[in-house]
Amino acid sequence: MTDHEIAIVGAGLIGAAAARHAALAGLDVVLIGPGEPADPTDHDGPFASHHDSGRITRHLDSSAVWAELAARSIAEYPSIAAASGSEFHHPVGVLWADRGPGGLDDLAWSSEQYDVAFEEITAGDDPRAVPWRFSDDHAVGFEPAPAGYIDPRRMVAAQRAAARAAGATTDDGVVEHLTRGHDDVTIHLRAGEEITAAQVIVATGAYTAFLLRSIVHLPIVPITAAIILGEVTPDVAAALHTMPAMIHRIGDGDYVDVYAVPPVQYPDGRWYIKLGAEVLPEVELRSSAAVNEWMAGAADEWQSHLRTSLQSVLPDIEFVSTAVKPCMYARTPTHFPFVDRIDDRLFVAAGGNGRAAKSADAIGSLVVSLTSAGRWADAFDHEVFRVPR
Ligand SMILES: Cc1cc2nc3c(=O)[nH]c(=O)nc-3n(C[C@H](O)[C@H](O)[C@H](O)COP(=O)(O)OP(=O)(O)OC[C@H]3O[C@@H](n4cnc5c(N)ncnc54)[C@H](O)[C@@H]3O)c2cc1C
Structure with missing residues (x-):
């Protein structure tokens, strides 16, 4: 007999969201995947893109698809928090900077569509821009709440708790491989157990192609x-409690974007401002082993870029310490996540492209709708989320 109606492999942001939606739809669902490694330098299981405490959330986006995914997800934050009793959303606003004039014009569509009172401001004079600094040739704009940031660790925990409250079960095993049976799929765990399910959603982020390679x-x-974590004292963190998150679209040379989250208290009890960057050329990791080697390392080649960036946008902040940490994006050629059917029992929801933390709830909802309806039943065009064939 099949153990579950539906199994979700990968208990990250998208998988945990899918588990909540499946449980709320009344399905018998199991969410399978481990938590965060205790010591990244000595870990042979999967890593994740969300093992951090700050991710920017916002309505505005130059892509209408990403803007709609964000809007749907942001609208769900209060019910996820209420169902789990856990708060993960900090609506402090987002400061946008681009070389102007006209540098922020592409955000007008989502501003109008979602009635977001986006306002261009003069960064040097406006308290909403404090303490960020940009050179005078920049256009700077402020997107107010509910934009701001989420704590992705807390969001995963909240989604898992809400899923369990709605009837989901969880298993912290690592999946080695999947095999197709006549009426179900068998999920083979590293520890030796097997779980069967009538349908399986694979939401294993950066590892997804490797896990499904034989299929x-x-x-x-x-x-x-x-990313770089710039530690500030608790007093500085308290003084900066209204500081917005920030996106600096540089768009020249090696840099694409620099983005940062205001002081957040991390699991070690200390307060850090987090800054990351998107740089070119992108470096691909071609195997699970290559991913794990990168994630266990020190991101040496990023150290000086990130330290210089942090200093450049926050020259007035005194940092107690700084530390650079590796992370990874799951890139698709479409730059959108894949939400698609592999066959009649196997589905994929992965490919965050560095954008999916804020929008994971909507992506999880889309894949559950696809599995339970047996066809694409959403207003989005499915072509956007299809695996190219
Ligand atoms: C530095 C950085 C900054 C970012 N900033 C932002 C931001 O500001 N805003 C934003 O919206 N997004 C941001 N993102 C992107 C966002 O974090 C990702 O898009 C999101 O985490 C993707 O969610 P996911 O569930 O697909 O993958 P993940 O969060 O990586 O989760 C995948 C899960 O699958 C599990 N898994 C993998 N293999 C197996 C296996 N074999 N068996 C069982 N489980 C397995 C892993 O343990 C993990 O828990 C950022 C990403 C990075 C790296």
């Missing part, structure tokens, strides 16, 4: 990324 070719490629 299907998926063009989801892990890309290296890194």
